[in-house]
Amino acid sequence: MITPTSPHESAGEFVEAAVAQHQASLLRYAARLVGDLDRARDVVQDTFVKFMAQPRAAVEGHEAEWLFTVCRHRAFDVLRKEGRMSHFADGEAERVSSSEPRPGLVLEQKETQSALLALIHRLPPNQQEVIRLKFQSGFSYKEISRITALSVSNVGFLIHTAVTRLRRDFAALPR
Amino acid sequence: MNEHDLPLSPDDPRLTAYAFGELDEAERQVIEAAVQRDPALQAAVRDLRALGGGLTSALGEEPLPTVVPVSFSAVAPTLPPARPAVPDRSEFDLPKAARLLRFPGLYYVLTGAAAAGFALLVAVRDPIASSGNRYAVRQYEVRLSPPPGDGGNTGPARAAASRYASVPRPAGSTGADAKAQRGEGGNADDRDNPFVLAAEAPVSTFAVDVGTEAYAEVRRLLHAGQTPPLESVRIEELVNHFPYRYEAPARGAIEPVAAHLEVASAPWAERHRLVRIGLQGRELAQRADPVLAEDVRFEVEFNPAQVAGYRLLGYEQRRTDPGDSTGASSAPAPAEAGRIEAGYRVTALYEIIPVGEDLRTDASARGDARSYSRPAAQAVDAARALELLTVTVRYRDPESEAARLLSFPLVDGGAAFDAASPDFQFAAAVAGFGLVLRDSPHRGTASLPTVVRWAELGAAFDPGGHRADFLALVRRAETLVR
Numbered sequence: 001m002i003t004p005t006s007p008h009e010s011a012g013e014f015v016e017a018a019v020a021q022h023q024a025s026l027l028r029y030a031a032r033l034v035g036d037l038d039r040a041r042d043v044v045q046d047t048f049v050k051f052m053a054q055p056r057a058a059v060e061g062h063e064a065e066w067l068f069t070v071c072r073h074r075a076f077d078v079l080r081k082e083g084r085m086s087h088f089a090d091g092e093a094e095r096v097s098s099s100e101p102r103p104g105l106v107l108e109q110k111e112t113q114s115a116l117l118a119l120i121h122r123l124p125p126n127q128q129e130v131i132r133l134k135f136q137s138g139f140s141y142k143e144i145s146r147i148t149a150l151s152v153s154n155v156g157f158l159i160h161t162a163v164t165r166l167r168r169d170f171a172a173l174p175r
Numbered sequence: 176m177n178e179h180d181l182p183l184s185p186d187d188p189r190l191t192a193y194a195f196g197e198l199d200e201a202e203r204q205v206i207e208a209a210v211q212r213d214p215a216l217q218a219a220v221r222d223l224r225a226l227g228g229g230l231t232s233a234l235g236e237e238p239l240p241t242v243v244p245v246s247f248s249a250v251a252p253t254l255p256p257a258r259p260a261v262p263d264r265s266e267f268d269l270p271k272a273a274r275l276l277r278f279p280g281l282y283y284v285l286t287g288a289a290a291a292g293f294a295l296l297v298a299v300r301d302p303i304a305s306s307g308n309r310y311a312v313r314q315y316e317v318r319l320s321p322p323p324g325d326g327g328n329t330g331p332a333r334a335a336a337s338r339y340a341s342v343p344r345p346a347g348s349t350g351a352d353a354k355a356q357r358g359e360g361g362n363a364d365d366r367d368n369p370f371v372l373a374a375e376a377p378v379s380t381f382a383v384d385v386g387t388e389a390y391a392e393v394r395r396l397l398h399a400g401q402t403p404p405l406e407s408v409r410i411e412e413l414v415n416h417f418p419y420r421y422e423a424p425a426r427g428a429i430e431p432v433a434a435h436l437e438v439a440s441a442p443w444a445e446r447h448r449l450v451r452i453g454l455q456g457r458e459l460a461q462r463a464d465p466v467l468a469e470d471v472r473f474e475v476e477f478n479p480a481q482v483a484g485y486r487l488l489g490y491e492q493r494r495t496d497p498g499d500s501t502g503a504s505s506a507p508a509p510a511e512a513g514r515i516e517a518g519y520r521v522t523a524l525y526e527i528i529p530v531g532e533d534l535r536t537d538a539s540a541r542g543d544a545r546s547y548s549r550p551a552a553q554a555v556d557a558a559r560a561l562e563l564l565t566v567t568v569r570y571r572d573p574e575s576e577a578a579r580l581l582s583f584p585l586v587d588g589g590a591a592f593d594a595a596s597p598d599f600q601f602a603a604a605v606a607g608f609g610l611v612l613r614d615s616p617h618r619g620t621a622s623l624p625t626v627v628r629w630a631e632l633g634a635a636f637d638p639g640g641h642r643a644d645f646l647a648l649v650r651r652a653e654t655l656v657r
Contacts, residue, residue: 136234160188
């Protein structure tokens with residue numbers, strides 16, 4: 001009989017709180033990296049297994065950053081093993097036409113959000129990743145730098161490039 | 176020199192970092208001074224912050240992966256019986272036990288107990304198209320009463336309900352034009368489904384029931400040292416011979432079938448897109464389930480704002496109804512209805528020529544040089560205009576006798592073939608093998624060596640060794656045909 005109580009309840013509570021708080025966003029993050037949910041689930045599971053092996057003091061206070069960092073490493077291990085690192089080698093074909101940005105970007109509607117999401121999905125994977133880490137997970141440039149092992153200025157450049165393109169593409173959307 | 180006097184370009188990454196509060200104090204003061212001197216920079220900062228706010232709210236609404244635990248009777252009663260038609264954040268409200276159970280491996284480590292007896296089911300809808308309520312509602316457009324004209328009719332009767340009906344069609348296009356465009360009248364091309372103009376016939380159907388015998392026959396012949404006759408190579412049967420990892424709908428979910436849509440470059444025609452439609456019925460339940468769905472029809476509606484032409488791979492004989500050949504419509508006859516039972520799974524592939532690509536690059540469109548005018552998209556709302564297609568499953572619920580409809584939109588994220596899922600890559604490789612064996616005019620760059628390369632990308636997951644067997648078969652074919 002499976003019951004919710006575990007013999008490691010005391011150690012488990014901290015872990016469980018981290019699982020509850022971060023698993024969905026980690027799963028989403030990992031799924032973006034490896035491209036499918038089966039493997040993303042494995043990656044996130046491995047991440048939590050590693051998390052549990054850490055002394056609590058070593059991770060407490062920056063659990064999110066720790067988890068995202070380890071999750072990313074693990075995801076790239078998987079991609080590397082399958083020879084799919086090209087997945088992350090920046091260049092997917094640009095398929096969006098350009099036009100002059102429109103001043104005074106106003107974002108108020110659900111429709112607009114959907115359109116913006118669709119445009120985010122068209123960014124190259126590495127730009128999508130930092131945009132999500134910044135605007136979805138709320139990490140700072142510095143934290144993203146530690147998670148992705150990119151320099152802070154590199155993170156800044158990727159975000160700048162992505163944001164510039166989003167402004168341009170958004171302005172080009174049919175209304 | 177004094178850095179404070181340097182002009183700052185609106186395209187400087189530091190301005191972006193400044194707008195998002197990412198600069199350290201010293202640099203922030205430098206940029207701020209520049210911004211205060213220049214109204215254009217002030218406007219750029221306002222724009223950036225507006226976009227940042229928009230990104231935060233849009234990404235905040237991006238659907239989370241939906242995680243639904245199944246088959247653990249000990250705690251199952253605490254779960255909602257079906258996914259509700261509201262934003263699925265319910266996982267945060269799940270009881271403690273359910274949260275743990277979503278990570279069986281983790282639970283295993285925590286308890287040391289054998290984690291047998293429950294499975295994990297993760298269903299992720301394509302999160303691109305929409306968000307929040309609209310997302311859920313659009314995924315489960317379940318109608319409890321039969322829609323008008325639904326009762327065995329297909330095709331024209333549904334035109335009024337067309338998802339992309341408001342997209343203006345190219346002026347002057349007629350069925351005759353479409354036939355010319357598709358190269359009909361030639362002999363060789365009749366063997367394979369032609370490309371169809373999306374603006375002309377936006378709805379395509381494919382059969383619910385697919386055999387898999389062709390694969391065994393092709394395999395037998397090749398191993399016997401013979402090249403299989405072209406007509407025996409039925410691509411849909413080859414593709415559906417193999418198992419794919421499609422998640423089934425959750426137990427208790429209202430829908431009998433889950434859709435797994437994916438799009439990436441067509442490996443044999445890089446500028447074309449390949450769409451994989453995977454449909455998976457519910458798994459066998461412990462109790463005998465009644466039949467899941469009857470009078471099932473699959474329809475794919477292409478958005479002419481995104482799709483110039485499309486071609487269904489395989490299904491050649493099944494799609495053609497000789498009795499309908501006198502019809503003036505250029506749309507192919509609708510596929511027959513079928514039944515979905517537990518464990519049902521089907522894979523269909525469409526090759527798409529995106530809007531903006533030259534339809535005539537394809538051998539099938541060599542007839543008329545009529546230019547294809549790009550349909551304007553402004554009449555369709557922005558989000559819908561970005562959709563590539565919508566897969567619709569119409570069926571009758573055997574218990575309530577109600578006619579129902581599920582629809583699954585797909586947005587093209589622009590993925591390259593290398594970035595596609597292994598299942599997608601493998602299915603594409605099998606289809607490519609079929610194109611080569613059929614010597615299809617649509618085979619593009621497909622050849623036996625490229626088929627091997629594509630299949631190897633997707634061969635890592637291989638329970639039962641089917642995929643390894645396929646690779647051996649292609650290599651066997653290489654020794655027979657050039």
